[in-house]
Amino acid sequence: MALIRQRKLTKQQIRRIDKQQLASQDSIDDSLMDGVVMAHYGKQLEVQVTSLPAVIPVQPKIAPDDPEPFWQELALGDIWRCHVRTNLPMLAAGDQVRWSADPNTGFGRIESVKPRTSLVSRPDRYHKLKPVAANVDILAIVFAPLPAAAPTLIDRYLVVCHHAGVKPLLVLNKADLLAEENGVDTKELLAQYASLGYESVLTSVDCPENVADSDEQEGLDELKRYIDKKLVIFAGQSGVGKSSLINALLPESAQSVNIISDNSKLGQHTTTTSRLLPFNPADLTQGGIVDTPGIREYGIWHLTPDDIISGFVELAPLSGNCQFRDCRHTHNSKGCALWQAVADGVVLQRRVENLVTLREEADTKPINIGIISIRLINRCLMGR
Numbered sequence: 001m002a003l004i005r006q007r008k009l010t011k012q013q014i015r016r017i018d019k020q021q022l023a024s025q026d027s028i029d030d031s032l033m034d035g036v037v038m039a040h041y042g043k044q045l046e047v048q049v050t051s052l053p054a055v056i057p058v059q060p061k062i063a064p065d066d067p068e069p070f071w072q073e074l075a076l077g078d079i080w081r082c083h084v085r086t087n088l089p090m091l092a093a094g095d096q097v098r099w100s101a102d103p104n105t106g107f108g109r110i111e112s113v114k115p116r117t118s119l120v121s122r123p124d125r126y127h128k129l130k131p132v133a134a135n136v137d138i139l140a141i142v143f144a145p146l147p148a149a150a151p152t153l154i155d156r157y158l159v160v161c162h163h164a165g166v167k168p169l170l171v172l173n174k175a176d177l178l179a180e181e182n183g184v185d186t187k188e189l190l191a192q193y194a195s196l197g198y199e200s201v202l203t204s205v206d207c208p209e210n211v212a213d214s215d216e217q218e219g220l221d222e223l224k225r226y227i228d229k230k231l232v233i234f235a236g237q238s239g240v241g242k243s244s245l246i247n248a249l250l251p252e253s254a255q256s257v258n259i260i261s262d263n264s265k266l267g268q269h270t271t272t273t274s275r276l277l278p279f280n281p282a283d284l285t286q287g288g289i290v291d292t293p294g295i296r297e298y299g300i301w302h303l304t305p306d307d308i309i310s311g312f313v314e315l316a317p318l319s320g321n322c323q324f325r326d327c328r329h330t331h332n333s334k335g336c337a338l339w340q341a342v343a344d345g346v347v348l349q350r351r352v353e354n355l356v357t358l359r360e361e362a363d364t365k366p367i368n369i370g371i372i373s374i375r376l377i378n379r380c381l382m383g384r
């Protein structure tokens with residue numbers, strides 16, 4: 001084996017290297033500034049400049065006859081395309097970052113991310129957990145009489161809110177359709193959630209053509225009061241009117257509303273990427289909306305049974321009274337306090353059933369091998 005002679009550094013050399021490293025760190029720090037992630041495009045992100053660096057890059061002087069090289073001025077409020085340092089976690093719209101800009105290329109580099117107050121994530125179609133939006137204050141759960149409200153989906157979003165540390169707000173949109181037959185059920189549903197302590201707003205933004213006509217809009221001012229100076233995310237079935245609501249709240253953002261669905265009023269997916277739409281583009285502290293693609297299926301397999309039950313506010317305190325500590329709260333669970341409460345008429349049966357369904361879903365956690373999940377393999381082995 002070849003002998004490797006280790007080179008010993010003198011104290012003076014070590015001091016000099018430390019000094020050089022500190023100096024280079026200082027020059028990096030001088031070029032850093034604050035920014036907020038506005039949108040995510042795979043490997044690149046859009047970042048809005050919210051502070052300027054200590055040392056602002058100056059365009060080098062060029063000889064009068066030389067062609068002018070590319071130079072991107074740095075200004076507050078501008079949006080820059082950025083790359084991300086490889087050791088950072090996955091970022092999302094709403095993330096507050098420290099970053100540096102290269103005016104010679106027009107690209108920036110995100111160096112660090114500030115601690116988040118909340119994080120909404122969801123599994124992608126390969127069951128990999130992806131952050132959707134960071135530092136969100138309110139998750140507006142939008143539902144409508146048509147397509148018919150799905151209480152299971154509302155319960156699922158409530159669980160997500162409790163887990164992500166985001167306040168839920170129920171938004172019953174297309175209130176103009178409540179007069180139609182099944183509107184009675186939808187209002188009853190809203191009343192049930194109100195009795196659990198959840199806040200709600202009734203809105204009607206009708207068709208996109210009516211956006212400028214405030215007579216056609218109902219409940220928008222009330223909704224605005226709830227979300228003022230807050231970062232909000234709208235979630236809900238496709239076609240309930242999330243983009244229409246966002247258009248009504250931010251007419252200049254011109255979200256793509258699905259007009260094709262006008263005939264069926266059912267809608268289909270139109271939004272493709274998460275994007276932060278500020279209420280005041282010059283001042284992100286005034287809040288804004290993170291517009292996300294329609295979420296048909298919101299997986300919760302990354303949550304524990306405790307996470308799930310804590311999203312059922314009226315059931316969580318009762319669960320300690322079950323006869324067995326590991327009670328699964330199914331209909332035939334012996335001595336289940338939740339089913340006793342159903343029998344006593346204290347809680348709703350469908351809420352207990354949804355809790356059980358969500359727990360079971362979380363129990364069958366898929367482990368990913370590329371795009372094939374263990375659940376799928378098991379199914380194949382069992383011939384299903």
Ligand SMILES: Nc1nc2c(ncn2[C@@H]2O[C@H](COP(=O)(O)OP(=O)(O)OP(=O)(O)O)[C@@H](O)[C@H]2O)c(=O)[nH]1
Binds near residue numbers: 204208243262268295
């Ligand atoms: N009657 C009525 N229709 C509405 C209202 N709000 C939206 N719509 C209509 O509902 C349809 C779907 O609206 P979108 O805003 O595209 O729904 P979305 O929730 O963004 O759908 P995805 O982007 O697919 O998730 C459109 O045809 C809208 O015109 C409302 O208050 N009343």
Ligand SMILES: [Mg+2]
Binds near residue numbers: 242243256257258294
């Ligand atoms: Mg939409």
Ligand SMILES: [Zn+2]
Binds near residue numbers: 322337338339
């Ligand atoms: Zn139980």
